[in-house]
Amino acid sequence: GQNIDQPTEMTATEGAIVQINCTYQTSGFNGLFWYQQHAGEAPTFLSYNVLDGLEEKGRFSSFLSRSKGYSYLLLKELQMKDSASYLCAVMDSNYQLIWGAGTKLIIKP
Amino acid sequence: ETGVTQTPRHLVMGMTNKKSLKCEQHLGHNAMYWYKQSAKKPLELMFVYNFKEQTENNSVPSRFSPECPNSSHLFLHLHTLQPEDSALYLCASSQQAGEGGTEAFFGQGTRLTVV
Numbered sequence: 001g002q003n004i005d006q007p008t009e010m011t012a013t014e015g016a017i018v019q020i021n022c023t024y025q026t027s028g029f030n031g032l033f034w035y036q037q038h039a040g041e042a043p044t045f046l047s048y049n050v051l052d053g054l055e056e057k058g059r060f061s062s063f064l065s066r067s068k069g070y071s072y073l074l075l076k077e078l079q080m081k082d083s084a085s086y087l088c089a090v091m092d093s094n095y096q097l098i099w100g101a102g103t104k105l106i107i108k109p
Numbered sequence: 110e111t112g113v114t115q116t117p118r119h120l121v122m123g124m125t126n127k128k129s130l131k132c133e134q135h136l137g138h139n140a141m142y143w144y145k146q147s148a149k150k151p152l153e154l155m156f157v158y159n160f161k162e163q164t165e166n167n168s169v170p171s172r173f174s175p176e177c178p179n180s181s182h183l184f185l186h187l188h189t190l191q192p193e194d195s196a197l198y199l200c201a202s203s204q205q206a207g208e209g210g211t212e213a214f215f216g217q218g219t220r221l222t223v224v
Contacts, residue, residue: 003153030209042215050210095207099151
């Protein structure tokens with residue numbers, strides 16, 4: 001079967017760095033997405049990786065290793081507003097998105 | 110504001126009621142999706158419409174009935190639901206289904222409670 005694993009919850013301190021990991025096993029691969037979802041709000045797109053390596057976008061970076069079935073989202077200089085759930089999703093060979101259950105990130109002052 | 114609007118934001122309905130969820134996108138996209146989001150579970154894809162044609166129905170019970178009159182509007186008709194159907198129902202759109210690299214834009218969802 002197809003599977004996306006990410007930690008259920010993480011806690012970090014304001015101003016620090018946090019890495020949220022995602023491992024996947026899917027039938028085929030057409031890219032990996034990260035979304036942010038604040039409580040009660042719509043998921044919003046953060047990043048897309050289809051080739052191995054690191055994509056940097058301001059305070060957020062996303063890394064992909066296709067051979068290891070692994071990605072991470074790196075958040076730097078954490079702010080209180082970064083408290084949210086972070087969803088990892090992989091597009092399989094049928095271009096269907098397979099979703100992880102999300103990682104709830106709690107930022108403490 | 111993501112360009113995808115869902116109404117209502119909250120809905121409480123009895124098991125014998127009939128109600129409809131509405132989604133509208135203002136992004137000029139050709140694909141629209143219904144997802145179910147339950148607490149601590151992955152997003153579950155329910156239906157996909159591409160250029161107004163239903164291309165995916167992920168074994169969804171018939172008490173959920175989608176309708177896509179045009180590329181901008183999507184409905185989810187609900188009848189004789191069960192308490193376990195209580196969840197957040199998210200609508201999304203993308204440029205086209207069946208393409209790599211195209212991000213989906215989500216609405217804020219309808220929080221449905223079945224009593």
